[in-house]
Amino acid sequence: MSESTSSESDHQEDEWQDLEEDREDVQVVSLFDNKVFMDVPSMLDYCKKTYNFDFAAAQKILGLDFYGRIKLVNYIRYEVKNGNLQPDISSADNFSDDKYLQPALEDDALLFYADELEDEEIDAAIPSKGKENAQPIPALDPEARIKQLEEQLEKAQFQFAEYRKAAQNSLDKRWQDLDGADDGPADTSKQASQRDEDYFDSYSYNDIHETMLKDTIRTDAYRDFIYENKHLFKDKIVLDVGCGTGILSMFCARAGAAQVYAVDNSNIIEKAKENIATNGLSKQITCIRGKIEEIKLPVEKVDILVSEWMGYCLLYEAMLNSVLWARDKYLQPDGLMVPSHCVLHIAPLMDPDYVSENVEFWYDVYGFDMSAMMAKIYDDVLIKTVKKTSLAGKSSPFFTLPLHDITVADLTFRKDFSMEIENNIENLDGWVLWFDTFFLPSRTAALPATPRAEEWSDLTKPGVAFTTGPNGKETHWQSGLMLIDRKVHQPKALGQGSKISGSIGYMEAGSNKRGLEVEVTWHVEGSSEHGQQIWYVQ
Structure with missing residues (x-):
């Protein structure tokens, strides 16, 4: 081999080595x-x-x-x-x-x-x-x-x-579809469709279902009602709307249901099928993927409709609309809704520590005004765990939802409330929203005039109940905290026994059909404390 050929070969080899050295694994x-x-x-x-x-x-x-x-x-x-x-x-x-x-x-x-x-x-x-x-x-x-x-x-x-x-x-x-609300009805329809898709996608992941299953207040209530009333489920046909992991369907099957139809429109239905098969319940439970409004059950009617449809402040996510559609379409005239009733509560909030740590804090952060960080703090319903000691008075149950009879039209409403301040307070900081859920064993059973789930442990009361409010153990729903905007409504000291009257309204949050707009008006008798404010759950 000549020196020239050898040199060219060495040069090519060096280039190859350089290439190898530069290449990332x-x-x-x-x-x-x-x-x-x-x-x-x-x-x-x-x-x-x-x-x-x-x-x-x-x-x-x-x-x-x-x-x-x-x-x-x-x-x-x-x-x-x-x-x-x-x-x-x-x-x-x-x-x-x-x-x-x-x-x-x-x-x-x-x-x-x-x-x-x-x-x-x-x-x-x-x-x-x-x-x-x-x-x-x-x-x-x-x-x-x-x-x-x-x-x-x-x-x-x-x-x-x-x-x-x-x-x-x-x-x-996709962003244009979401932001094109001004382009007319077609774009609004696209937005609604995308929000629906995002909503169902959010239930495809394990984390949200793990959170719900570990909420023992929620899951125990369903289990206890179903297992303590096996005679209601024996040989019955059950529809589970929004079945998730299949836990409620499996409770019903174990309680003796002849057939359970488990419906969900998210990918979690595949996990539900595996869970059901693993537990040997595939013959009793049939899983169906799709929106309840779009699929067709193999049967004309069912005897029991079970669903865990409740959202923040009860009606956020608007899943109840689908449950009521399924009720009207598939439930026998004498069929049972599980749960049977929900009750919304509102209570006055007085929590200076929370206001100091989350509102006033931003006015002086190491000597700097960072109040820009407070954007929407007075606009949004804050989902928080509220302590019982933060309530300035007993709650007012302002709306009872009898799930056997209520209609979708009833879910847009304005209801009156009244309450009394229990101790002297420096000012009213806001309002707290929560709901109670009741499982009664008969569609003809009625709740008392002022039902409270935390008082339902009495053995003389039928069925099962739980609260998501400060008077019970914490749930994944927590409570809805609505701070009064004190830039608009000047704070007033209120004495023990002060009576507050007002009204609260629920409606859809504009084009977001699954969002929620909450409006509260209030007036304190014998005081200049009054106001009107809107908050959003979104």
Whole structure:
């Protein structure tokens, strides 16, 4: 070998080494767990062997192009994130939505190599059965290899730039759909549809269901009523609206129900199916995915409708609308609603410590006025745990909802209330909202004029009840705290025995059908303390 040839060879080898040194290690996360691989083929081979998922075969059968592969990757990652290890890929329609152009995993290396996911390239890179005798791919000399890598890099950069553009366009379109309220009824419909989608998506994740299941006040009440009244459930047909993990359906099945139809429109229904099967209740419980208004039950009527539909301040999220629709459509005329009644309460708030720590604090933060941080503190209903000692008087139960008879129209209302201040207070800081829930064993059973769930433990009272207010144990609903805007309403000292009268109204929060607008007017007898203010739960 001449010195010239040797020198050129050494130069090429140095370039190759430089390229190798500059290349960052690729970390490709498995589609189905957190295992990390140094290249795409190894990860896909792992998914094929461990989870019986053949990406190459799937994309070939579905006829996916570059963007189709991107959507498939993100769809699988979203489904796995929601707890579904067996995503439905029987049709590309399941992930045709442009939302799947948006990465489900931040800095997902797999998306950078989407162009290399074509079945021919995977097929060549991953050994499989029947290829033991395949001929090895001849190695390229360093200069040819560098040229090949540069071409692949240029192609990948172009494809990824196009992908980012498509993803951004999709995201921009979604924001325009949400912000286009001034564009007319069609856009309003799109907003409502998107909010519905977001609402159901929020119930796809484990965290929210874990929180609800660990709320023993809530879950124990359903369990106790169902198990203590097995004679009501024996051989009956039950509808569970918004079944979530399936816990209420399983309570009903264990209580002797002949058949339970568990309906939910979020991905959690897949977990419910697994839970039900694991506990040997698949023959008694049928899971149905979809909105209750859009699906059709296999039966004309059911004997019992059970649902945990309550939201913050009771009516936030507007799920009760769907429950009442299901009641009118499917419940037998003599059927039972579980729960049977809810009661809304309002009470006066006097909590100077809370006001000092959360309102006055912002006026002097190390000598700086940061009152800008108080934005919406007087506009929003704050979901908080309120101590009993923060109440300035006994609550006024202002609205009883008899769930066997109430209509959707009744859920927009204005009701009067009255209460009395129990001790001298420097000023009225605001109002506290909560609700009580009652489970009565008969649709003809009635509540007393001023029902209070915390007093329902008396054995002479029928059924089960719980409160979400300060007079009971904390629940995940907590209470709704509404601070009076003292820039508008000047504070007044109130003496023991001062009587407050007023009214409270609930209505939908504008175009947000699942939001809630709460308006309170009040007047203290013999005092100049009075006012009117609106708060939002959103």
